[in-house]
Amino acid sequence: MKAAYPAANQQNRLNDSQLALKIARHSPCSTCNTCTGLCPAPNVDVVLDEIQTESSLGDLGQYGSDDEDTAIPYLQICSCGHDALQHGADESDIGPSEFARRSRVAIRLDELLQDVGKLLDFGYIDEDITSLRRQM
Numbered sequence: 001m002k003a004a005y006p007a008a009n010q011q012n013r014l015n016d017s018q019l020a021l022k023i024a025r026h027s028p029c030s031t032c033n034t035c036t037g038l039c040p041a042p043n044v045d046v047v048l049d050e051i052q053t054e055s056s057l058g059d060l061g062q063y064g065s066d067d068e069d070t071a072i073p074y075l076q077i078c079s080c081g082h083d084a085l086q087h088g089a090d091e092s093d094i095g096p097s098e099f100a101r102r103s104r105v106a107i108r109l110d111e112l113l114q115d116v117g118k119l120l121d122f123g124y125i126d127e128d129i130t131s132l133r134r135q136m
Contacts, residue, residue, distance in 0.1 A: 003040060003075040004049035005120065019099070020089035021074055022106035025122070027088030027136045035080040037133075038087045039122035046075060046120050088136060105135045 005025075006018045014022070021038070029035035040046050049072070077083055084090075091099040109132050110119060118124040125133075 001043055002045045002047055002072050004072045005046050005075055007048050007050045007114075007119075014103075016091065016099075017084075018074065019103040019106070020084040020091070021076075022110055023089035023099070023102045023136070024078070024084035024087030026106050026109050026133050027102070029078065029080050029082050029087050031082050031086045032080050035078060035082070035087075037122075038075070038078040038082075038084060040075055041077070041079040044075065046122070047072060048120060049074070102136060105132060108132060 006014055006022065024038035026037050028037060078087065085093075088094070088102065089099070094102070109129060112128055112132070113119045113121070113124065116124075116126070
């Protein structure tokens, strides 16, 4: 099974559910005390969902896409069985300003992971990641 994860460099184009996914990845689960952040189950292959840049052939969007019918859904459930809301990304619980702050921290964390080539490695941590996750 495949699931998508938003690319690190799309901060201006992410919707709230994509931001919630980024927050959840770096936030511990509030329901179970052992899960340190949303991660895929072993049977889930996570792929990067990158927004396509403009084609040199002009606006091809007017013709539609064969891929639209087969879009890969975003990662939704953690291997612990809980969703992004239980991983610190419930805007109605934490408020809009805290959601925005956590979004910025999560985007920065993803940028650090991208820099070391580990964006899709949900088990990877280093000192910088650990330090910044304390802000979540």
